[in-house]
Amino acid sequence: MEKLRRLKYKKIVKVGENVKIKTLAEHEMETGVRRDNITGIIYPRLIIQSVIAKYNGKIVFKANWFSGVSANPYLAFYITAKESGLIEIEWKDDHATTSYKRGYLKVINEKGNEVLPVKYDL
C-alpha cells in the first residue's frame, strides 16, 4: 500500500511574499532501540534520513534527520516567492527508497499578471 505524503501551501501569492510550506509524511520512524517484550527481538532501524525541497529545480531547503524525530514527521519551512514554478519535495529512506510530491505555485505581480520563470516578448 502506498504511504501518504502531503504538501500544503498558499496557492496564489504576490511577489516577494514569504510562503509557508507544510509537509507531512506517513512513516513509522523505527529507532532501532525498541525491543519486543515477549520474544526479545530488536526491531531494526528504519527512518527517513533526508528531506530535500526544490523550487524551480534549485535546492532551497535540506533536512537531515536522525532517530530522534517523531513518527509521521511533520515539517514546515519558508520560501520567498520570486516567480511561479514547481515546488518539489523528496523524502529519502534508510533503504534509499525515495518518494516525491510536487505542486505548482502561482506568483502574481502588482498589476495582477502572472510572473513566469521564462521571459519572452511578443
Added chain:
Amino acid sequence: MEKLKRNTLKKLLVLLVSCIGKVSYSNGNPYRDRFQSYRQTFRIEPNPIETERIINNIIGEKKITKNLVDLQVPDTVEDGNVVPLTFKINCSMKKDDYPKKVHVLALENPFPEVAIYEFFPENGNAEVSFRCRMRTSSFIMIIAEMNDGRIGKEKKYVDVMLGACS
C-alpha cells in the same frame, strides 16, 4: 619443586595481564559514531560525555553571539513521542547573512543529535517547525552556524511526563 613454583607464578602473571587487558579494551561501552551506523541496534543508555563531545565538535573555538536563536517549546509535555518544536534565527536572509546549518540536540537522548537543517538565502525566513522525541525530561539545545562564522546557541528545559523509548 622449583619448576612447579615458577610455572604457577607464570600462570598467575598471565591471568593478571589478561584481566587488566580486558578491562582496558572492552569496558562494555560500545563506540558510537555521530552518524549512527546501521549495525548498532541494541539498547544504549545516554552518555553525557558523548553529548559534550558532539557539542564541542560543532562549536569548536568560535565565539557565541547572543540573541540569535528563538526557541519555542512547551514547558511540560505529556507524551515524549511528540514534542512540538519551532525555532527561528534572527537575521536578514541576505547573501552574506544567513544560517548555513542548524543543529537540534536533545541532551540525554541515547542519540542526542535529532536533526540538522540546511538553509539557503532563497528561504526568506529562517523558521522551522517539526516534532521530536525525548526519552526523559531534559534540555533541548539549538546551535546555529552562520555563514560568516558566528554561532548562536539556545537552551531550554522541557518536562516530559511519559518518555519515548528512543
